[in-house]
Amino acid sequence: MNARTYLFALVDGGGTVPPELGAARRLVERGHHVTVLAEDSMASDVHATGATFIPWTTAPNRASRRPEDDPYRDWECTNPLELFGRLLEYQFAGPAPAYAHDTAHAIDTVKPDLAVCSFFAVGAMVAAQARGVPFDVPFPNTYLLPVEGMPPSGLGLTPAHGPLTRLRDRVVRSLTLRQWNKGVPALNAVRATYGLPPVEGFFDQANLARKHLVLTSAEFDFPARMPARVRYVGAVLDDPAWTSDAPWTPPPGDAPLVLVALSSTFQDQVGCLQRVIDALAELPVRGYVTTGPAVDPGALTAPDTVTVVEAAPHSRILPHADAVITHAGHGTVVRTLAAGVPIVALPHGRDQADNAVRVSVRGAGKTLSRKASARKIAAATQQVLGDSAYADAAARLGAIIRHDAEAGALVAELEEIEVTETSVTGG
Known part of the structure; x- marks a missing residue:
């Protein structure tokens, strides 16, 4: 095998970091030369892969995952148009x-x-195209772009099954694309700077990619008519690098163990975390809460039956867990299912409602509002723990996720490169 040279241009999306850097690590382990252009908040994660880290210098570069370093503070938005x-x-x-x-x-x-190129870094795709370098776009979640048969992203919708829901999808898709296309003039201005012709739609830039690598299982996503560039390559089940050295000891006792994880980035989740802890306090369970780097464990009040820490390796906890309460970020969801553990989902935004509906439709868990009361969270948790059908469904889906994760399709797709003379001219 000839060693190849890769440049990853990544943005810190919290849960997107472990799977995207998991791809980089696998390429390094295969003997390839990998450089990662990323934010300072990701520096230690990049170094852990063995890749070379270079920081964004003029592009947004957050110093940490704390809320004060977040560039767009999406949790403050009160409506979709503002978002x-x-x-x-x-x-x-x-x-x-x-x-x-x-x-x-x-x-x-x-x-x-x-x-x-990260889906968020549209300008990186422009530069790659202008320099004559082929580029792939990873989707470390379900497939986000509009395609026939897939419900519009972000709303937690189930697939259309009749005229009314098909009309729903057409209307929502049209309204959504209209908002995204407000960015076309700015995108075309950048393209013109680099000598590239204009595009008509905002997603046309991403659609110029060689491949869209969807880092999940097709069986987890909803079926749709996918373009030829789309490849489902299986989930990357790696723990975040910042949890690798964190200690973990099973809490004492033999009551069911419930793991709680609500995002590694700030989504104004402190109140929800406290209600989850209050819910677990009402149940005969052992709770184990990982707050992530964006929330101080000291901001929460917990009884003796609930342990609260900033970080712990979920891969070591999940074999002991009986249920997981989560915001339904894709990484947490697929690692949980791969362990055969059912889920109580409290989606906060982003792609989380879409992940949650894929769990609930498959019978592998329940979904509640992030504003649900402690009483409702306790009832849902008790239901998931008490009905083995949830764990059985999680195990069935988890077996597929594990198989796809171990199949090696991600590396195979990245290594499939027709090497040509690369142009390094341009704007």
């Missing part, structure tokens, strides 16, 4: 020139055979 505007201004269209500038410089230095 769209903030995402375009602070994450997608607004910083696209800066992402393009830093990526172009990195390409000129590293001279990669392939760029792997």
Whole structure:
């Protein structure tokens, strides 16, 4: 096997980091040369893979995952229009020139055979295209772009099954694309700077990728008519690097163990975490809460039956767990299912409602509002623990997720490169 050179251009999306860097680590282990252009908040995670880390210099670069370092503070948005505007201004269209500038410089230095560009870093895709470098876009979740048969993303919708729900999907998709396409003028301005022709839709840039690598199992996602560029390559089940050295000892006793994990980034989840702890206090269980780096464990009050820590390796806890209460981030969901453990989902935003509905439709857990009372959380947890059908469904789906994760399709797709003379000219 010939060693190849890869440039990953990544944005810290919290749960997106372990699977994307898991891909980088696997390439390093295969003897390839991997450089990761990323935020300072990811530096230690990148170093743990063995890849070379270089920071964003003009593009957004958060110092940590604490809320004060978050560039767009999506938890403050009160309606979808405000969220769209903030995402375009602070994450997608607004910083696209800066992402393009830093990526172009990195390409000129590293001279990669392939760029792997975060879905958030649209400007990085522009730079790769302008420099003549093929690029892939990883989706460390379910497939997010609009395709026929897939319900629109972000709302936790089930697939359409009749005229009314098909109309629902067409209307929601049209309204959503109209908001995204407000970023087209800014995107085309960046493309013009690099000598590229304009695009019509905002997602056209991502659709110029060589491949879309969906880091989950097709059986977890909903079926749809996928473009030829889409590859389901299985989930990456790695723990975050920042949990690797964290201690963990099973809490004493033999009552059911319930793991609680509500996001590694700040989503204004302290109140929800406290209600979950209050719910567990009402049940004959052992609770184990990992707050992640964005929440201080000291902000929470817990009884003796509930342990609260900042970090612990979930891969060591899940074999002992009987249920998981989570915000339904994709990484936590697939690792939980791979262990055959049922879920109580409290989605907070982003892609979490979509993950939660895929769990509940398969019978592997229950979904509640993030504002659910402690009483309702306790009742749902008791139901999931008391009915073996939830664990059975989780085990069935988990067996598929484990198989796909171990199949090696992710590395095989990344290694499938037709190496050509790379152009390093351009704007």
